[in-house]
Amino acid sequence: MSSVEPGEVRVFAQYDADLTLEADVVVVGSGPTGAVVAKELTDAGKSVVLVEEGPPFVPAEYEFDGGLSMARTMREGGLRTTSGTIMPTMQAVALGGGSLVNSAICNRAPAFVLDRWCSDFELERTTRADLDPHYEAVAKFLGIAVTPENVLGRRNLLFRDGCDALGYDSEPMLRNVRGCRGSGECFTGCRSRAKQSMDISYIPAALRGGARLLTSVRIERVLSEGWRATGVAGRVVKPFTGRPSHQVRIHAKLVVLAAGCTATPVLLQKSGNLANRSGQVGENLQFHPGVAIMGIFPDLVNPRFGATQGYQSRHFLREGFKLETLWAPPAITAVRLPGSGMALKNRLADIPYSAIWDGIATCDRSLGRVRVRRRSMDPILSWKLHSADVPTLAQALWVLAQIFFAAGARTIVPGVHGIAPELHSLEEAEVLRDRPIRATDLVLAGNHVFCTTRMHGDSRLGVVDEMGRCHDFENLYIADTGIFPQCPSVNPMWTGMALAHRSAQQIAQQI
């Protein structure tokens, strides 16, 4: 079997020989941005091959257990961390990429952020007004809508109550979900098929348009001649073990890399340091580091029920952080609780009375780098939380504590080293405001990743232009969040998809 028909899906069990294909466009990565490009280009009548390293997951494959789910759906088993400041960060390896296991939050980048991008990075067409038509197109296709109140559940509504009591703006999340039932299982796969992850939305649409989909293929090299990309090459890899087998080569008029902010720089560097005359490939790594607090309420919260992340507050965006509700598989939630032995078990019994809320911070000064690991396509991530950004995270914790007590919490579990494991009043929680906190005192997580192939109007300072085209290669585009020039201050998926939508329109005209 050496050809793949338009509209065909190729899965691991079908590869029985080396494979060579030709297409107008090859798209590497089936996450939110790659899926948009693939669908839009097939709609424009182009011949598209979409390549994904991970397998497709159907509901029967979803694991409720957080550990097993991460081991199966995440790169490096979900144990990837940065060095420098040690912080876990995850990247999905599955058809649909992160959309399979994220909580479907959709936020447009604030106008003030996009204005700063334009002024600081010499961009001319990336204001909110420029991007709004692309946001709208994505929203229309995915049915992005406000989370209905009847599936918010008490842990989301308590957040609203706390914000209301303090006069902080808050609102139910916009999400790419149709028919949410409040199972709270976004992170392990939506059994209700309500979340419009790429594997059930954009990718089937691309296949209907004639795209060819290769799953379980790891692209290891971008092929090029002179200043033109000519395709990509890689290997079939076995799901979960990554064991390579047959070779795959795809020749194309144009290559789009949407492998993810940490994978695309590795691919470029492994391809002979491609598209890197600026020296910016793999540089400028940024995250939205996040901190969280668990609150225990006097009455049953039943946190199992409700949209995984259904409510947010953008009240403090200009101060550098955004607040949101959170739920995760119970085991992941329980990991936050301090202590051992019977004390720990007593705290576990509080989980039905608990809610977890988190803050993600804009940390423009905290930078890092993606480097190549020998004999592996996994990256080495070095990143350091800048001391000037730590107070922003500490302030987020303090505001979260205020919201919890305003909502009626009897105890909060701040999870900050050097501070009591449980705080029982706002007065006790003032330690979060008053005590100097170091980066290593915080339990951080950073799953929004940016800037490693940033856009810049000046080809000496950025890897791509504002349409996502590499400055060095007229037929090589990058479409993942690596092209963001700075962190967007809000959840990045919708902005990434809007930019990808815009890139696809240009590509359709170019070839």
Add this chain to the structure above:
Amino acid sequence: MSLYCRFMLTAILCALALGYAVSRVAIGYPDPRRHYRRLGRGEVALISSAAEAMYPAGGPIPSSGLDADLPDYLERLMTASRLQTRILLHLLFFLVEHGTLLFPTPGRGGMRRFSAQDVEHRVAALDSWADSTLFIRRVVFTSLRAVLTMGYFAHPPVVRRLGLAPLAIEAPICEADLLYPRIGERPESIGKTAADLTPPSEGIPLPQDGPLHPGFTEAGP
């Protein structure tokens, strides 16, 4: 001291150190109840003893860490993980088991390997990792607690007791279900056609007292 004496003394010290290292790492562990492909005998002992200390029997959740059979869970987790992850997990278990050499548990016998200590000492050892001023020790503790907690919560009676067991949901059959087979299978195994499609979710909230997922009922899967 002659060169020969110094050589012999060094050799004897090395032999003693090697003998101690071998006996500490490999000797004296009980035989596990079953064969594990991914875990050594010492690791099984470490996981069981840490589980017993972390999640003792009784209290608001009757199941203990031993009831939850955490070695079995870790075996499954490691089987599902890539080599790199497995190496990290082996390293984690080694650090906790033999970290008592560098960070002895307070009290008599505090340098014995973790799994050989009594429960009170093990709890004290875990607390000393958790509260350490050394960031890396806290990371080790958090990692150990994470894998043990995930295993504990994979035990259905635990999540049932807390009211956190997943509910039964009949997944609607959508277009994607006609496109993708289960992992490792061929498309011919899909066995569904357009006639099998069902209406999408209407957004009716899950009933809180609805039936549990079959894998979490008392009858089991």
